[in-house]
Amino acid sequence: MRLSHALLLAGLTATTGSVAAQADDLTGTLKKVKESGAITIGYRDSSVPFSYLDGDQKPVGYAYEICRKVAAAVKAHLKLDKLEVKLNPVTSATRIPLIANGTIDLECGSTTNNADRQKQASFTNTHFLTATRYVAKKDKKLDRIDDLKGRTVVSTSGTTNIRQINEANTARSMGLTILPAKDHAEAFLMVETGRADAFVMDDVLLASLVAGSKTPDAYVISGEALSKPEPYGIMLRKDDAPFKAVVDAATSALYKSPEGKALYEKWFTQAIPPRGINLKLPMSESMQKAFASPSDSADPAAY
Incomplete structure (x- = not known):
């Protein structure tokens, strides 16, 4: 009896410890989001069509929509009943400092992923190629x-x-x-x-x-x-592998799906708010390849 009782106690202790460990396993941005119930998106006010203000002065755009979908994926990953999406404006000069100091969790705009910036921040899979x-x-x-x-x-x-x-x-x-x-x-x-x-x-x-x-x-x-062709990516904090893994999985699934192509066409080949302009930029062959095999590479030669 004593032996079985001891084994039962050991089993209960291990189970309890396992549950506690799972709760404590979260680190970095995932832990911050879980504890606060909020994720903060950094948006640009004039980077059409990636992230800009519409006629009601509300953020819209291609990269902004991608970030909203990433936020939904983070909510599902953390099994949250609700997740507040906070919005914070950024500029070219403030975007990296605000990512680094934790003010924003995702930078959703027109940011080039290059080797220099990768020393200061991480990027998820490329969503556009430019020059x-x-x-x-x-x-x-x-x-x-x-x-x-x-x-x-x-x-x-x-x-x-x-x-x-x-x-x-x-x-x-x-x-x-x-x-x-x-x-x-x-x-x-x-x-x-x-x-x-x-x-x-x-x-x-x-x-x-x-x-x-x-x-x-x-x-x-x-x-x-x-x-040479330069990749754009959603920026997130450096050295936060668990959060990056969730973001990478979300963007990869989106870009490979018909929804990813439809999202591109919505913002680059159709009339967009607030004035109905059309950029008339169909998806290039290099972009089609980037969507078929998502990558966070900063090397132009990779595309």
Whole structure:
């Protein structure tokens, strides 16, 4: 009797310990979300069509929708009855610090996944491929990188693009005046009003700004790119493998499914709010491959 009683107690202790261990197993973002009952999405206010404000000043967009689906996957993973999705605006300059300090859990915008940024944050599977080009007014007849020599150009502060144009300026002795803008909308306005000859940015963002401008036909995007194809990804905190695993599984399932393609078409080939502009950017062959085999690689050669 004593032996069986001891075995029973040992079994109960092991079971109780196992349950307690499961509760204690959560770390990092998953633990934070479980305990607070909330997850915080960082959104951009003018990165059309990825993350921007609609006519009611509410966040919408392709990347924003992906983040909402990730939040739903986190809720299901943690078996929560309800999960509050908090929203926090970010800019190019604040997005990485706000991820790092825990203010936001997912950064949903138009952020390039590259080796430098991977030292500061993690990325989930690529949701878009872009390249750095510039937009200028057609009457300036600018198309190649060297056409910008001696000109004034603008790019958004804190982006890969402003670094690339600074590097090109030095390497090619272009004599550029390079102005930083606080966001994409301000940068495009500088070209619109003649304060800058060109705006250097990811080509898809330039396409969205042109499509939404008062006179779309007055602008042209450069034929020559300053970069190889660059992957965009949802950013999350570095060194948080359990959370990343949940996010990766959610995005991989979405991108491989018909829903992923439908989501892409909704934002890139159809009229979008608030003014019904259409970017007319069908899914490229490289994007189709990226969706078929989801990857968080920062290497352009991987695509």
